[in-house]
Amino acid sequence: MLEQALAFAATHQDSALEELKAFLRIPSISTLPNHAPDVRRAAIFLASELRRIGMSNVEVIQTAGHPLVCADSLQAPGKPTILCYGHYDVQPPDPLDEWVTPPFEPDVRNGNIYARGAVDDKGQLWMHVKALEALLQQGPLPVNVRFIAEGEEEVGGEAIAAYLREHPETLQADVALVSDTDMFAPDLPTLCVGLRGMIYTEIEVRGARTDLHSGMYGGAAPNPFFALAQILTGLKDAEGRILIPGFLEKAEKPTEAELAAWQQLPFDEAEYLQHEVGSPALTGEPGYTVLERLWSRPTLEVHGMxxxxxxxxxxxVIPAKATTKVSMRLVPGITPADAFSMLQSAVAKLTPPSVTSEVRLIHSGDPVVVSTDNPFVASATEAMRQVFHRDTVFVRGGGSIPIVGDFQRNLGIPTLLMGFGLPDDNLHAPNEKFHLANFYRGIESLIRFFVLAGQA
Amino acid sequence: MLEQALAFAATHQDSALEELKAFLRIPSISTLPNHAPDVRRAAIFLASELRRIGMSNVEVIQTAGHPLVCADSLQAPGKPTILCYGHYDVQPPDPLDEWVTPPFEPDVRNGNIYARGAVDDKGQLWMHVKALEALLQQGPLPVNVRFIAEGEEEVGGEAIAAYLREHPETLQADVALVSDTDMFAPDLPTLCVGLRGMIYTEIEVRGARTDLHSGMYGGAAPNPFFALAQILTGLKDAEGRILIPGFLEKAEKPTEAELAAWQQLPFDEAEYLQHEVGSPALTGEPGYTVLERLWSRPTLEVHGMxxxxxxxxxxxVIPAKATTKVSMRLVPGITPADAFSMLQSAVAKLTPPSVTSEVRLIHSGDPVVVSTDNPFVASATEAMRQVFHRDTVFVRGGGSIPIVGDFQRNLGIPTLLMGFGLPDDNLHAPNEKFHLANFYRGIESLIRFFVLAGQA
Incomplete structure (x- = not known):
């Protein structure tokens, strides 16, 4: 069955690409209200393809926002259930004049397909559909599969979060499978096994009753911006060390094995500085490598004032009040609730006596670490080894993918973050692309994964 | 002649008030383009009144902006020349719904006249006109008088600054007389003899080449806002002491006599905190009283980021760049050029190695101190002593009045800031007023001043 499925996928690469192009031509930009009909059109396109390949119970579910697309194929009694997740909405394409070819007219060149959504996430979602199709052509799937895709990932994912809270029973599974991340380097199969959590806050400082003239009152009236500068430099030192009492002590360190593995990753700090960041120098907490700082250390960042x-x-003007938007990325050992309460206490202690301060929580998310010794991780790495002929590297991500926490919290299941993007795929930027070799290797890896998971 | 002039003023108080009301009814709001005809109307009203009272060479001078009104009366050979200055434009009246009576329908109640411009500056300008009229009724003036009024004081005063640069010979005088300030307290005759200068700057910090995602890059990429917080707290300490090397050492202290006089002023710090500022506590450089901090110490304030x-x-987002608007008030001993260059050096030294910074000068003004032992100060204090039966207090102002620096620079003359407003006259705010007793006492004080100056 595996060989036949792989053969089907191999002989249908051209049609898989043509279908993906059709999917990419739909400008399903979730944040722009005038594109709502396109978002809906993309959902219907996906649902009809799921029906065509033989999935059951295919539904386009209305929500308060954009629709969810659900389906399943539960013909493998006694076998595990995999929950496939993806999103069919895309970011806006601006600035348009920086695209070599129009964002919604997919173009193949240099072995890549260029279009908004090529890798984030329509192309990677399409790998799931094509892997399932190749297997369904041979008969019932070797595992049970539930499938859910959302149209609001780029705008906060409210609808799917609500659906997970309200209907967890309809998505019961043993593991979630998400293809919405990168490989660490070309040809290097990668699983992302950790994500930082976060709290996003506003610190507001109030001084005088009303705005005052800086000539008339400067030298006697408190300046809320200056108080914020004092608070910020009291929260983090010049080298990047968070000074909130007791905070860093709670951060759990990665295992020695994980740290040793990171040391082996092909990472060049000078090139990262020059090509990715472009500042005169990097910053960060002393005593940690760049990857450790990005993946396993908390942060405190200012986004606006x-x-x-x-x-x-x-x-x-000496303003009566000023605000700073501050987020903290969190790692295992620090819950959002702990972090927020410690931040509140620290800000209160740092607030000068001439002003008052308030810290408001805007949103938060849990840090996530997936154990690498679960059987699905073994199936995934074996699948990718057979395709790439290399061992999988385990990385973490510095950002947050809230759905992973939702799967953990509402369904009690871990998530496999098995992505086939590349670091230079221009996510959220002009000339987004997906390397076609990775598209096809992704489909093959997923076919092998479903089969191996059924044998585990 | 003095007695007759005072008698004329006393018997013509009603007509002086009615004329002022007519002046105040013209909504000469200089910042609103649709009121340009009103600004012009106010200029013509003023010019025709100057002609009527017997001033010579009355002219409405076109400029790139609103007109200047000039006049003179130079019939006192061998006597000093006084340059009277005022402005006939006003601030916008918003928020309108907070006015008890409409801003351009002058209303007399509680011994005050309420209207936009009542005290700032039409009412105080009108005192000059009425004092000159009372004297001209008796014959040639006892001193030489040049008169200039502008219609752009509330929007930067570009036209008069250009006129002073280009035609200083037409305004040659021995002293300028400006009535556009307050008395320190009711019934307390006041001369303002010092104003702080300023530099207004923008400090821009640049980090990464483009905006970065705080999840992907937080912990390695520099944050320009955090660098600004470090720079700001490096420029001024938590107590309000400016840390720029060598800066405070240049600030000249007031004389012991001036400081002793300030100690005698009726100033209640607790009441100032509660009623004027309204913050939990005051701030400021240790070792100086509030009035010293406001009048004779430099400041460093943040206006926005x-x-x-x-x-x-x-x-x-970790933004690629961030900016802070920072001004410094300057006192004698510190020129704007020195202050800017010292600020630039200090910012350069405080800039973390991961970012670059730039300090831009937006505008600047010189600090001004008028010696209190010039003969015009003696004439002014004697004039007010005869009216208020109290000694004049000498105060300074924390803000900047650029025209005073222009008179000093372009004409080489000092300025007498002899104002009759009160601290609660609601300048630039709803329900602006002028205490009528001060309007009449101001006219009498000015008549006595012109006579005394002619005898000096």
């Missing part, structure tokens, strides 16, 4: 006068020219 | 994400909610 609303308040006062921000127009062109000069206005001599 | 443009950049990054300032909308509602959350965006996880």
């Amino acid at each position: 609303p308040g006062g006068f921000t127009g062109a020219g000069a206005k001599t | 443009p950049g990054g994400f300032t909308g509602a909610g959350a965006k996880t």
Whole structure:
């Protein structure tokens, strides 16, 4: 059955690519209200393809926002159940004039397909559909599969989060499978086994009752921006060490094995500085490598400082209040609730006596680490070894993928983050692409994974 | 002649008030283009009144912006020349719904006249006109007088600054007389003899080449806002002491006599905190009283911090650049050029190695101190002593009045800041007022001043 499925996929690469192009031509930009009909069109396209390949119970589910697409194929009694997840919405394509070819007219060149959504996530979602099709051509699937795709990943994923809270029973599975991440380097099969959590907050400082003139009152009235500068430099030192008492002590370190594995990854700090960041130098907590700082250490970042006068020219105001938007990335050992409460206490202690402060929580997410000794990880790495002829590397991600926490919390299952993008695929940027070799190797890897998971 | 002039003013108080009301009814809001005809109307009203009272060479001078009104009366050979200055433009009246009576329908109640411009500056300008009229009724003036009024004081005063640069010979005088300030307290005759200068700057910090995702790059990429917080706390300490090397050492202290006089002023710090500022506590450089900090110490204030994400909610961006608008108030001993160059050096030294910074000068103004032992100060204090039966207090102002620096620079003359407003006159705010007793006492004080200056 495996050989026949692989042969089907191999002989149908051209039609798989043509179908993906049709999918990519639909400008399903979830954040733009005038594209709502396109988002819906993409959902219907996906659902009809799922029906055509033989999935059961295919549904386009209405939500308060964009629709969910659900399906299943539960013909393998006694076998594990895999929950496939993907998203069919895309980011806006601006700035349009930087695209070599139009974002919604997919173009194949240099072995890549260029289009908005090529890798994030329509192309990777399409690998799931094509792997399932290749297997369904041979008969019932070797594992049970549930399938869910959303159209709001780029705008917060409210609908799927609500659905998971309200209907967890309809998505019962043993593991979730998500293809929405990168390989660490070309030809290097990669599983992402950890994501940082976060709290996103606003720290507001209030001084005088009303805005004051800086000539009349400067030297006696408190300046909320200056108080914020004092608070921020009290929360993190110049080298990047978080100073909140007791905070860093709670951060759990990766295992020695994981750290040793990271040392082996092909990472060149000078090239990262020059090509990815482009600043005069990097920053960060002393005593940790760049990858450790990005994946296993918490952060405290400022995103903006609303308040006062921000127009062109000069206005001599001492504002009555000012705010800073501050987020903290969290690692295992630090829950969002702990982090928020420690941040609140630290800000209260750092607030000068001439002003008052308030810390507000905007949103939060748990840090996630997937154990690498679960059987699905073994099936995934074996599948990719057969395709890439190399061992899989285990990496973490510095960001947060909230759905992974939702799967953990609402369904009690771990997630396999098995992605086939590349670091230079221009996610959320002009000229987004997906390397076609990875598209086909992804389909093959997924076929092998479903078969191996059924044998585990 | 003095007695007759005072008698004329006393018997013509009603007509002086009615004329002022007519002046105040003209909504000469200089910042609103649709009020340009009103600004012009106010200029013509003023010019025709100057002609009517017997001033010579009355002219409405076209400029790139709003007109200047000039006049003179130079019939006192061998006597000093006084340059009277005022402005006939006003601030916008918003928020309109907080006015008890409409801003351009002058209303007399509680011994005050309420209207936009009542005290700033039409009412105080009108004192000059009425004092000159009372004297001209008796014959040639006892001193030489040049008169200039502008219609752009509330929007930067470009036209008069250009006129002073280009035609200084037409305004040659021995002293300038400006009535556009407050008395320190009711019934307390006041001369303002010092104003702080300023530099207004933008400090821009650049880190990564483009905006970065705080999950992907947080912990390795520099954050320009955090660098700004470090720079700001390096420029001024938590107590308000400016840390720029060598800066505070240049600030000249007021004389012991001036400081002793400030100690005698009726100033209640607790009441100032509660009623004027309204913050939990005051701030400021240790070792100086509030009045010293406001009048004779330099400041460093933050007005806004443009950049990054300032909308509602959350965006996880590490911005490529961020800016802070910073002004410094300057006192004698520190020129704007020195201050800017010292600030630039200090910012360069405080800039972390992971980012670059740039300091831009937006505008600047010189600090001004008028010696109190010039003969015009003696004439002014004697004039006010005869009216208020109290000694004049000498104060300074924390803000900047650029025209005073221009008179010093372009004409080489000092300025007498003899104002009759009160601290609660609601300048630039709803329900602006002028205490009528001060309007009449101001006219009398000015009549006595012109006579005394002619005898000096």
